[in-house]
Amino acid sequence: MVLIGVLLIMIGFVLRINSAVVVTISALVTGMIAGIPITSIITQFGEAFTTNRYMSILLVTLPVIGLLEKNGLQQQASKLVSKIKAITVGRVLTMYLLIREIGAALGLNSLGGHPQTVRPLIAPMAEGAITTKYGKLPEKEQQEIRAHAAAVDNIGLFFGEDIFVAVGAILLMNGFFEQNNISADPISMALWGIPTAIFAFIVHAIRLRMFDKRLNKRLGGK
Amino acid sequence: MIFSVEMIYILMGIIVLGCSLYIFTDRTNSRRWTTGSFYLIYSITLMFGKIIPPFYIGLMVIIMVLIIAGGGLKKSEHMEESITIKEERRKRLGGRLFLPAILIPILTLAGSKLLADVKIGGKALLDPSNVTMVALGLACLIAIIVAMWMTRGTPTTAVKESRRLLESIGWAVLLPQLLATLGTIFTNAGVGTVVSKAVTSIIPEDSLFLIVVIFCLGMTIFTMIMGNAFAAFPVMAAGIAIPFLINQFDANPNHIAAISMFAGYCGTLMTPMAANFNIVPAALLDLKDKNHVIKVQIPTALAVLVFNIILMYFLVSLGI
Numbered sequence: 001m002v003l004i005g006v007l008l009i010m011i012g013f014v015l016r017i018n019s020a021v022v023v024t025i026s027a028l029v030t031g032m033i034a035g036i037p038i039t040s041i042i043t044q045f046g047e048a049f050t051t052n053r054y055m056s057i058l059l060v061t062l063p064v065i066g067l068l069e070k071n072g073l074q075q076q077a078s079k080l081v082s083k084i085k086a087i088t089v090g091r092v093l094t095m096y097l098l099i100r101e102i103g104a105a106l107g108l109n110s111l112g113g114h115p116q117t118v119r120p121l122i123a124p125m126a127e128g129a130i131t132t133k134y135g136k137l138p139e140k141e142q143q144e145i146r147a148h149a150a151a152v153d154n155i156g157l158f159f160g161e162d163i164f165v166a167v168g169a170i171l172l173m174n175g176f177f178e179q180n181n182i183s184a185d186p187i188s189m190a191l192w193g194i195p196t197a198i199f200a201f202i203v204h205a206i207r208l209r210m211f212d213k214r215l216n217k218r219l220g221g222k
Numbered sequence: 223m224i225f226s227v228e229m230i231y232i233l234m235g236i237i238v239l240g241c242s243l244y245i246f247t248d249r250t251n252s253r254r255w256t257t258g259s260f261y262l263i264y265s266i267t268l269m270f271g272k273i274i275p276p277f278y279i280g281l282m283v284i285i286m287v288l289i290i291a292g293g294g295l296k297k298s299e300h301m302e303e304s305i306t307i308k309e310e311r312r313k314r315l316g317g318r319l320f321l322p323a324i325l326i327p328i329l330t331l332a333g334s335k336l337l338a339d340v341k342i343g344g345k346a347l348l349d350p351s352n353v354t355m356v357a358l359g360l361a362c363l364i365a366i367i368v369a370m371w372m373t374r375g376t377p378t379t380a381v382k383e384s385r386r387l388l389e390s391i392g393w394a395v396l397l398p399q400l401l402a403t404l405g406t407i408f409t410n411a412g413v414g415t416v417v418s419k420a421v422t423s424i425i426p427e428d429s430l431f432l433i434v435v436i437f438c439l440g441m442t443i444f445t446m447i448m449g450n451a452f453a454a455f456p457v458m459a460a461g462i463a464i465p466f467l468i469n470q471f472d473a474n475p476n477h478i479a480a481i482s483m484f485a486g487y488c489g490t491l492m493t494p495m496a497a498n499f500n501i502v503p504a505a506l507l508d509l510k511d512k513n514h515v516i517k518v519q520i521p522t523a524l525a526v527l528v529f530n531i532i533l534m535y536f537l538v539s540l541g542i
Contacts, residue, residue: 066383072312
């Protein structure tokens with residue numbers, strides 16, 4: 001059964017074996033079980049790997065971000081935020097969530113991103129918002145804040161995206177329905193993404209406020 | 223076209239090549255030969271992917287994974303610079319540091335929106351097959367020139383700093399491409415058909431609510447397995463949405479489309495298979511727990527999933 005490949009992935013993740021190794025083994029095993037000759041599997045590896053080079057586009061941002069970080073970009077971002085009165089981690093991240101989600105809804109996906117925005121700017125800003133109040137952060141809280149910064153980028157992007165008509169997802173769904181002789185309208189599809197987008201923002205904004213309260217309790221109580 | 227996607231891949235390859243060369247010469251890394259080779263091979267697949275036959279690229283991929291499996295990839299020690307030196311540099315440049323960073327999204331947007339259809343001498347300026355990528359690549363080129371001029375840094379410094387960042391991402395840099403490869407193999411091996419058959423066999427044909435639940439949950443789980451919702455949609459839509467929701471219950475495809483894709487995205491938020499969103503950022507942010515981002519996202523993902531199920535159920539059952 002070809003599903004053994006899926007099973008291998010789940011086992012591999014649970015056993016904490018290196019993900020790259022797990023994925024590769026799963027691909028090889030699945031291909032072999034499906035009766036694909038090994039040379040063909042390896043060729044498919046090569047083809048898919050080459051076709052999907054665009055997924056590693058973040059590499060192109062490394063020199064810029066690296067150079068700026070060496071010159072103190074993260075510290076500058078942190079300082080900038082710490083000057084804002086009544087700023088909190090939750091407020092910084094909620095603001096970014098809003099910008100990211102609205103940006104994505106307008107087709108401006110490049111407004112954010114993990115290597116070029118979250119790491120050098122948003123995460124330091126979130127940390128800066130709280131270090132002014134409580135001084136140096138314990139490691140646990142620092143990790144928590146950074147993970148939240150990354151999460152906000154993803155949530156804003158995912159739930160804002162499908163409101164933009166020309167986005168890949170809408171085009172995919174529209175094309176799929178057309179191929180199956182079902183009439184569909186991309187604009188209508190995009191508009192019906194709005195309820196979920198609003199709900200996602202509200203839910204996560206509430207969670208960010210709760211995060212603020214937790215942080216204040218943990219750090220202020222000491 | 224004048225600026226093609228291949229040029230951007232070559233740029234990516236050159237950056238990684240530079241990193242690998244610095245690793246080879248770093249005597250403090252006890253695994254510098256295997257680690258350097260890893261990145262060297264990767265840079266070759268990036269630069270010459272179109273030229274080298276796929277079979278050999280496939281072999282190179284396997285060699286890279288073998289290096290990982292054998293523990294040959296070791297992070298070099300990077301001297302953390304003293305805070306005072308960094309603070310001096312920061313004070314010198316202050317807010318101007320943001321300029322090159324902001325240039326990246328601004329120029330990418332300008333390039334991809336305004337220059338998308340520009341032609342010079344009959345040739346398209348930006349590669350039509352992926353305008354955004356070419357725009358981003360060119361934006362980063364311009365940004366690095368501005369950054370070097372502003373910080374008085376040299377290309378050598380830029381490559382050294384790239385190396386620091388690249389090594390912190392480590393083997394995870396391969397994951398997005400590997401997962402896409404896995405998706406292709408899964409599709410070619412018929413995994414999608416098996417899953418959709420299994421799912422459709424357990425659907426009770428009369429309960430609209432259960433069909434909606436299984437459809438949305440199916441999107442989520444399939445996305446978690448494949449790592450991307452785009453792969454899940456055709457399988458779930460063909461297996462459940464069309465025969466049951468649209469044909470049997472007269473659902474409006476426009477309504478259920480976005481909601482179902484969002485159900486898929488809830489899955490993307492919860493799976494390590496979506497490496498670009500969940501694992502690579504964890505490495506970039508030096509998180510000890512590489513699943514930390516996922517853990518933060520799970521409550522929101524589940525809440526939105528429940529909302530989607532309820533919303534879709536009401537839309538279809540009320541015939542809106």
